[in-house]
């Protein structure tokens with residue numbers, strides 16, 4: 001599918017001309033950024049930042065190579081996409097370039113609005129429901145690969161977030177924050193927390209001050225210690241009492257707010273009558289304070305208002321959210337936003353303008369929160385509802401839409417997750433099909449949004465959502481205010497430190513350093529702190545509360561450098577991040593583009609440096625195979641799913657996650673991917689049900705079990721199907737439910753009732769995937785072969801993405817002729833070209849020659865098998881151990897101790913043409929590995945299994 005734009009750049013059509021337009025003159029120089037000095041830091045909130053002179057980097061300070069930052073003609077100018085530049089004249093009255101610097105004050109206006117309208121909802125608390133929410137919470141995790149926050153860990157965030165439902169309730173006056181460059185996210189986030197603080201008594205404030213210092217002890221005396229101290233001082237200063245002049249300001253604000261809401265209503269009805277550009281701009285100005293729409297926003301809004309399903313591909317920070325927020329105010333019904341991460345949903349909810357009542361439904365909410373949201377939903381009080389894709393499994397939720405609940409628009413955020421060929425495939429997203437929305441929600445308009453999608457991914461997404469190719473609005477994935485650098489590094493830690501100390505990085509206030517491993521982030525942040533650079537690490541292993549605190553300190557410029565894994569950044573709208581450093585190679589060009597997209601959201605020139613070393617690439621390449629499975633394992637798994645073909649239509653079954661994961665040596669996400677494929681593939685074999693804890697341990701307290709069973713068929717079935725252990729009855733919930741023809745949910749409701757009457761107490765454990773069998777496959781073997789082929793294609797795609805990233809980096813380092821502005825370590829032009837080629841064509845690249853097989857491989861494997869003759873390995877298990885990849889059955893904790901672990905790190909795991917270290921497609925229909933022997937095939941350098 002063609003996915004690039006018209007030559008005039010106004011729109012992306014299905015059949016765009018591919019000829020490149022002649023390059024326009026080089027763009028005017030962008031505003032450089034300067035790191036505020038201690039005095040300028042305190043004045044960071046002054047309305048208009050003064051332009052600073054741009055200091056070129058000093059080559060003599062640089063670690064490995066010359067880092068000269070030059071103003072270069074961007075390849076974007078010659079690209080098939082039209083890229084608007086900051087000083088280009090606007091195309092229409094209503095459009096400005098996406099990245100112009102905003103006039104000061106705009107944010108503060110909308111931010112103070114949100115703050116004053118913060119609603120207060122009281123959620124009651126019931127213990128029994130807490131237990132239920134905890135179990136739900138365990139079963140529906142939304143985090144993948146450490147990205148952002150686990151749903152489990154978001155409970156508190158979700159509960160604390162009183163913004164769940166916006167009510168137009170007058171709230172107590174608060175101290176107004178002055179406007180600043182932190183962006184909406186920061187202010188809203190700060191507002192949220194500052195509520196609690198502002199009304200503390202003086203003594204409480206004193207306490208909080210001292211405890212604050214305890215939490216952040218001075219590690220060392222000296223510059224950094226003093227810096228931290230000064231920063232902490234800054235935090236507490238903000239907690240001061242509301243002054244008289246502030247009160248006056250609040251009064252004025254609330255007056256003007258009344259006036260504004262009338263104006264907004266008038267603007268809305270004007271747009272409903274005539275959705276002209278002028279009316280839409282008026283609305284934009286009133287609600288957001290912005291004078292003009294950014295490039296492509298107006299186009300997207302018009303499409304949605306016309307009821308046309310649209311695919312919107314705009315770079316990170318380009319303002320996609322506004323493209324559904326504005327229509328949500330205008331359209332009669334509700335807007336449903338599907339988002340992959342709870343943390344992202346919370347951020348988006350916070351960023352809604354005050355006149356849009358928002359709500360959120362996710363697994364980590366308590367039962368009360370959920371039912372309160374559902375009640376408001378039925379009442380029609382929610383205008384924008386954020387949900388996770390898993391929600392569409394829930395019949396109670398779907399049931400709401402069978403009545404008269406009107407949904408006008410469905411928004412799929414991070415829509416690339418829908419495609420298995422994207423860098424971030426989420427099986428639960430595959431449930432999101434056009435038919436689901438058309439039939440069940442009776443909504444025709446779908447807006448799919450992403451910042452990073454290759455043409456293959458776009459094809460898949462638009463196909464699933466039935467978006468016509470003419471409804472694609474797309475911009476090149478990179479902003480042209482980002483300068484890209486890359487250097488080969490043999491001592492990354494030292495090079496990073498040197499770079500941070502040299503210009504232009506030394507002048508940048510906010511920097512993110514991206515690493516691949518959690519341990520790396522801790523190590524590096526400590527190293528930086530020891531070298532007087534204010535830094536903190538951030539990864540999903542850090543408790544949620546601490547993570548939120550670190551993010552807040554970073555967002556309010558109290559920490560200069562965040563050393564983070566991929567868990568940091570999604571949904572982060574800090575506008576003044578001036579540099580992104582990649583300590584490790586990203587897994588794909590999509591990931592690279594997403595992460596560098598965190599920089600320069602204020603439109604200023606920003607710097608992105610990638611440290612390359614080939615050992616990291618080899619390690620990542622091995623890890624890219626960590627989700628892979630053999631046909632042998634898939635076959636055994638499917639036999640279990642269909643109970644060796646003995647299951648029947650309508651039967652409710654379950655698979656315990658933890659034990660199955662170990663038994664089949666398959667990650668839980670992979671099992672879920674297979675189950676989702678069985679539900680949503682060409683033939684529907686099953687229907688997934690919400691995950692639950694399936695093992696129940698029950699105690700009787702009042703009536704004798706036998707007597708109770710006379711009156712209660714559930715109890716009778718439990719007595720029949722359970723095992724008695726020391727007076728307790730242990731049973732499998734789906735088995736009992738099946739035996740009496742009720743659903744597992746009905747059974748647990750019944751148990752809950754008996755518990756409330758004091759008859760029983762019970763506990764559940766063993767989180768499991770539950771499903772109803774729809775069709776039993778006639779030939780499990782051939783189904784296994786198909787599923788394995790599909791999974792191995794996904795695996796190859798992952799590897800291909802990493803290779804493409806590596807290929808682009810290696811090209812810049814070794815092949816780039818350093819023309820068109822590329823020089824020294826500066827490779828903006830050639831990297832942009834590679835990125836655009838990749839998104840446009842999904843270009844292929846060869847595996848580097850270093851990644852060949854060792855001639856000693858055969859001997860290595862033989863020795864390994866001989867020295868572990870007691871264990872029964874699948875070929876993939878051998879490959880994983882030799883490549884240092886932990887798996888459920890062979891965890892690194894145990895197998896990492898052998899000297900075979902990771903010995904083949906720099907060799908290809910499984911490349912088609914250069915030999916394999918294991919045999920992929922061996923026959924395995926008997927489902928047993930007994931009696932197999934392992935041998936090496938001399939010819940193919942692969943491990944084969946003989947029966």
Ligand SMILES: Nc1ncnc2c1ncn2[C@@H]1O[C@H](COP(=O)(O)OP(=O)(O)OP(=O)(O)O)[C@@H](O)[C@H]1O
Nearest residue numbers: 290292293294315316317318319320321322451573
């Ligand atoms: N027309 C506009 N003029 C000025 N600023 C705008 C405009 N539209 C959006 N913004 C601001 O741009 C910032 C980024 O917007 P938004 O979060 O919607 O970006 P996004 O495209 O969703 O990015 P990401 O993909 O990273 O989530 C926000 O602070 C938003 O208020």
